[in-house]
Amino acid sequence: MGVLNVKELKAYYKTDIYGVSRTVQAVDGISLEIHENEIFGIAGESSCGKTTLIKALSGTIRPPLTVMGGEVVYNFEDRSVNILSLRPDELRKISWEKISYILQGSMSVLNPVRKIHKTFYDFFEAHRKIENQQDFMKQMRDHLGKLGLPADVLKSYPHQLSGGMRQRVTIALATIFKPNVIIADEPTTALDVVVQRGVLQLLREIQQEQKNTVILVTHDMAVHANIADRVGIMYAGRIVEDAQVDDIFENPIHPYTKHLINSLPMIGDKSYKGSIPGAPPNLADPPKGCRFHPRCPYVMGICREEVPPMVNVESERGPRRVACFQISKEGDNGKS
């Protein structure tokens, strides 16, 4: 049993503008098991549904987003909860204490007109009673110290800090309560590569110390290569492959994953990096069967008709699954 079990999750945007109804199938039948004490990366190009998946995993479903089916179950030490069936007050109770967030652009959590120590105070007080202000400040300084941050940042306003430092402060905020799960959405996208490396290292260090599970969403494959233990590859609202990070990079199986990996620039490799023909589908009108089939160089008849199931594939490195009829039909000895 994982710390998070997602079963057959479907989340669609349903809009009705001037009498024209539109349904965007942004997350369509995702099942996942994410384990304790791992960094699970979710990768995929723009508009494949990563943010929508995160909204569902964090229970923040607002119209026009609608959950059409499935469940998102967190297994904490004391209980299991389907986050999609929690009342707002129940959701507030577990947010930040058991499930916390590191978002792109630190300013969405740091109040620009309050010094950092006041933000920490407000944030902490919203969840737990502060008995003694001095003890609290010492606790905050110790926490920042563990993260290698100077205590001085507490006296600063957010605008006085660099982007990298602000993102480190948001990591400190997100880990104050030692949450079971941290959802990080494009945490380093706004930072340059050198600062990015430091922020990722910090995230890895605190994860190793606190043994949390990190769900890291980014389109940047280099970030996954750097920090993830396992990676799930999304294409057009579905997970097409998930495996240990080394399996994904060294031996991708799904034709889309292969394309994604082969298109990465490598030092010293001067070969031509071609792109696959076509474009990702419109999720308001996705193709039948496998959503990658119109672009797949290995397409078979069945791919145009049926959705390929996720099947387990053997790997010495750990659990590995792929949704491709090339694999499942070979296993069945039933090539079509």
Ligand SMILES: Nc1ncnc2c1ncn2[C@@H]1O[C@H](COP(=O)(O)OP(=O)(O)OP(=O)(O)O)[C@@H](O)[C@H]1O
């Ligand atoms: N509020 C909305 N109303 C209607 N459709 C939406 C809405 N938000 C997102 N979508 C659509 O849902 C699909 C998935 O979008 P989503 O933002 O989840 O993708 P993403 O992978 O996070 O993309 P990016 O990396 O660009 O943020 C896209 O087709 C997008 O246009």
